[in-house]
Amino acid sequence: MAPYIGTATSRIDGIAKVTGAAKYAAEFNVPGLLHGSVVTSTIAKGRITRLDTSAAMRVKGVIDVLTHENRPPMADNDQAYKDDVAPPGSPFRPLYDDKIKFNLQPIALVVAETSEVARFAASLVTVEYEEVAHVTDIFAARDAAVPIKPPASPVGFTPPKARGQPNRALARAAVRHEGEYYVPIEHHNPMELYGATVIHESDGKLTVYDKTQGVQNVQRYLCGVFGMKPEGVRVLSPFVGGAFGSGLRPQFEAVLAVLAARALERSVRVVLTRPQMYALGYRPAMVQRIALGADADGTLDAIAHDAVTATSQFEEYFRQETGWSGLLYKCANAKYEHKLARLDLPTSCDMRAPSAPTALFALESAMDELAVALELDPLELRLRCYSERDQNHDRPFSSKALRECYRQGAEAFGWNKRNGAPRSMRDGSELVGWGMATGIWEALQMPITVRIALTANGSAEVACATSDIGTGTYTIMAQVAADMLGLPLENISIKLGDSTLPNSPVEGGSWIAASVSNGIATTVAAVRNELLELAKKVPNSPLANAAPDEVKLADGMIVDERDGSRSVSIADAMRHGGVERIEQEETTNPTADDSRARNTHSAVFAEVKIDEEIGVIRVTRVVSAIAGGRVLNTKTASSQILGSVVWGIGMALHEETLIDHKLGRVMNANIAEYHVPVNADVHDIKVIFVHEHDDSNPLGVKGLGEIGIIGVAPAIANAVYHATGKRVRDLPITLDKLHP
Amino acid sequence: MPYTLTVNGSERSLESRDPDQPLLYVLRNALGFTGPKFGCGLGQCGACTVIADGSPIRSCQLPISAAQGMKITTIEGLGTIEKPHPVQAAFIEEAAAQCGYCTNGMVMTSAALLAQNPKPSVEEVKQALAGNLCRCGTHDRVLRAVMRASGRQKT
Ligand code: FES
Ligand code: FES
Numbered sequence: 001m002a003p004y005i006g007t008a009t010s011r012i013d014g015i016a017k018v019t020g021a022a023k024y025a026a027e028f029n030v031p032g033l034l035h036g037s038v039v040t041s042t043i044a045k046g047r048i049t050r051l052d053t054s055a056a057m058r059v060k061g062v063i064d065v066l067t068h069e070n071r072p073p074m075a076d077n078d079q080a081y082k083d084d085v086a087p088p089g090s091p092f093r094p095l096y097d098d099k100i101k102f103n104l105q106p107i108a109l110v111v112a113e114t115s116e117v118a119r120f121a122a123s124l125v126t127v128e129y130e131e132v133a134h135v136t137d138i139f140a141a142r143d144a145a146v147p148i149k150p151p152a153s154p155v156g157f158t159p160p161k162a163r164g165q166p167n168r169a170l171a172r173a174a175v176r177h178e179g180e181y182y183v184p185i186e187h188h189n190p191m192e193l194y195g196a197t198v199i200h201e202s203d204g205k206l207t208v209y210d211k212t213q214g215v216q217n218v219q220r221y222l223c224g225v226f227g228m229k230p231e232g233v234r235v236l237s238p239f240v241g242g243a244f245g246s247g248l249r250p251q252f253e254a255v256l257a258v259l260a261a262r263a264l265e266r267s268v269r270v271v272l273t274r275p276q277m278y279a280l281g282y283r284p285a286m287v288q289r290i291a292l293g294a295d296a297d298g299t300l301d302a303i304a305h306d307a308v309t310a311t312s313q314f315e316e317y318f319r320q321e322t323g324w325s326g327l328l329y330k331c332a333n334a335k336y337e338h339k340l341a342r343l344d345l346p347t348s349c350d351m352r353a354p355s356a357p358t359a360l361f362a363l364e365s366a367m368d369e370l371a372v373a374l375e376l377d378p379l380e381l382r383l384r385c386y387s388e389r390d391q392n393h394d395r396p397f398s399s400k401a402l403r404e405c406y407r408q409g410a411e412a413f414g415w416n417k418r419n420g421a422p423r424s425m426r427d428g429s430e431l432v433g434w435g436m437a438t439g440i441w442e443a444l445q446m447p448i449t450v451r452i453a454l455t456a457n458g459s460a461e462v463a464c465a466t467s468d469i470g471t472g473t474y475t476i477m478a479q480v481a482a483d484m485l486g487l488p489l490e491n492i493s494i495k496l497g498d499s500t501l502p503n504s505p506v507e508g509g510s511w512i513a514a515s516v517s518n519g520i521a522t523t524v525a526a527v528r529n530e531l532l533e534l535a536k537k538v539p540n541s542p543l544a545n546a547a548p549d550e551v552k553l554a555d556g557m558i559v560d561e562r563d564g565s566r567s568v569s570i571a572d573a574m575r576h577g578g579v580e581r582i583e584q585e586e587t588t589n590p591t592a593d594d595s596r597a598r599n600t601h602s603a604v605f606a607e608v609k610i611d612e613e614i615g616v617i618r619v620t621r622v623v624s625a626i627a628g629g630r631v632l633n634t635k636t637a638s639s640q641i642l643g644s645v646v647w648g649i650g651m652a653l654h655e656e657t658l659i660d661h662k663l664g665r666v667m668n669a670n671i672a673e674y675h676v677p678v679n680a681d682v683h684d685i686k687v688i689f690v691h692e693h694d695d696s697n698p699l700g701v702k703g704l705g706e707i708g709i710i711g712v713a714p715a716i717a718n719a720v721y722h723a724t725g726k727r728v729r730d731l732p733i734t735l736d737k738l739h740p
Numbered sequence: 741m742p743y744t745l746t747v748n749g750s751e752r753s754l755e756s757r758d759p760d761q762p763l764l765y766v767l768r769n770a771l772g773f774t775g776p777k778f779g780c781g782l783g784q785c786g787a788c789t790v791i792a793d794g795s796p797i798r799s800c801q802l803p804i805s806a807a808q809g810m811k812i813t814t815i816e817g818l819g820t821i822e823k824p825h826p827v828q829a830a831f832i833e834e835a836a837a838q839c840g841y842c843t844n845g846m847v848m849t850s851a852a853l854l855a856q857n858p859k860p861s862v863e864e865v866k867q868a869l870a871g872n873l874c875r876c877g878t879h880d881r882v883l884r885a886v887m888r889a890s891g892r893q894k895t
Binding site for chain 2 (some may be wrong): 010011013014015016017018019020021022023024026027029114115116188189190191192193239240241242243244271273274469470471472635636638639642643644645646647670671672676677678679680682685
């Protein structure tokens, strides 16, 4: 049987998705289901002085209006509201009290027999406030920004220490570049609206279908908030209509739906409106300064990277925004400073490759500017500064095929035909620009538990409480299990997205592919051992003397790896032993090895064509060459990178959450005015996976969900400079910025 | 008020208080067709698309009163798991569904296009799908899938 790992296997859940059979959180219908509509604040800061729900209550079909004044009890301490990935601080508590901490904050839930009635009645709730002055502008809060206090969160990063003598090195540098770069707030905007359906079972237990990247995180959180026993709440999320980090922390739709279900002892669904989605987390705005110092021969000698990122007044969200700079390039002297600007907004949060796309927009734009100052080809500059070691922590990389990314990417793109002078390339009336940038992300693995149940007829169920947020987890789990159990793919069924399944971390950080695939390997080994024991008992067993690590499972057999003719079929072994079903559950803890850095890398090449008169920018070609370890499924892996490149195009040219700072309110809180790339914006994108062997985990998997976006925006920005001679240091690059 | 809708070839009777009630809500809540997705309710994303009398329509913008008398096809009526429509099969093959939430709109719009124009050009497909948003970034694979379903491969 040919292996499935590494092939272009179509999604096993594809058929459910294209026929409408796949059910998302807000699509589980039960008789008597009630619908909740959220009322949100219209001020950014202050307190509620009066909340009048009487008109809403009078609407026929309205069951109740829940507010901080009449809600059932909720926990009164911060610890109860801390989820698995909460940053330091005091988490937001929905409908907790009269305090308003951000605009669009949920302040009431109208529960009615239909969603239309609930929404109409919600419009009748009147609120009076006592307002307090707010600040939502990172530039206004910049001077008052406070230094970060690591670690960022349970999965956080500690920023690296300075090295060498960066100030002196900068002062003596033959060529210096210094610049300030800005990336605005961006919102995830998954196509599925946040929603939760809470089913109030006859025994009083709750079944919660929620849109989340971590069913067990939500379950633990709900237990904390409502003082419920774990066995009283089951959280499911079989399909997720995109999340991109917004579903890592539990969101308030789940709290409100559970609150109402408990208060009314009924089943309740709460779905946010598209504008209300802007009350969730966001990619923090980031103002950063980069200073680079180089020798005249084009080797980097000093990096200084300062950043201010946005967080709320009540939590301190950050990642390793600055540290990427001294990790990516060889440079003897480096220093970092990272401060947080406290804004009257919800807490910022993880969004596809948190911190790296924003940080590398600055670093990779600055490197391009340095190349211009040095009169060097930008790719040549990167090669001269190529780093063989993680200098932040003075250790080698577990693997790093970035040089190969540069080579293969440049070749596929045709980089050697580039004329370096700005405005030198044209296509008819359009200016043509070619730019490039590097990307780097982490290759993480987390503890995970996988259960496998194998039946004598040769089918297996593989279960783990992870999620598939569109990444392809269902499929890679089935591929890995099929190969390792030696069974056809169709014989494998996957269970995930259910809090009652074996433990999984939230699906984020690109760590699920590595964690769950190696987790499956561990559990398969336990299944194999049990099978071998059974096989040894078969009369005249050819495996009587085989040790567990000398056999493998292949084509429905337990086979001696040293001598393929010595084998026992799984069916025979199980039947002879009188066993119908083998079940094993194992936890895999990645080895704690800090002696090597684990990262994925990319080289991104972009072509833009710009209408000279109007300034309309088209990204006509992108080549993304990825070094991401072993690729489990070339189809789903390419999808991840292609989709990420589209995100990078959006980041470069379209995406920006605009806030009216006077009102402290998002002005473009809908997907017509918050621009994401559409069909007309997406042209030729080529993905290359370069070969990279990594032995950090048995399967050599690094994870690919995030590396694809990193480096795309600066590659495009650098291409825009090359086309026009105009350097835009604040995203998005809208056409007005190209005009003098 | 009683209404009768023709959905996927069968007549469905239901009550609605509001003649302006969007068809999407009726389909998803009263009739249990959750294939059409709720992405905005504002006509901005295309996730709710159904085929009504042969044309792709945003069901969040179609009042129930206007939907009466139309022949409505939802994705549940396009093909089945056993026998998917060529567009559905091509979407699987080309990995055009990632999270799958925009997929309904992409599939239904493409199926309506191919019914009217079996051999569209790449530009015509792009044009037909211009207003369908996908946040997973499947655009290029959707295009390939539609070309595949039309019997032409995208070069
Ligand atoms: S839900 Fe109808 S267009 Fe978005
Ligand atoms: S596949 Fe996720 S929005 Fe298109």
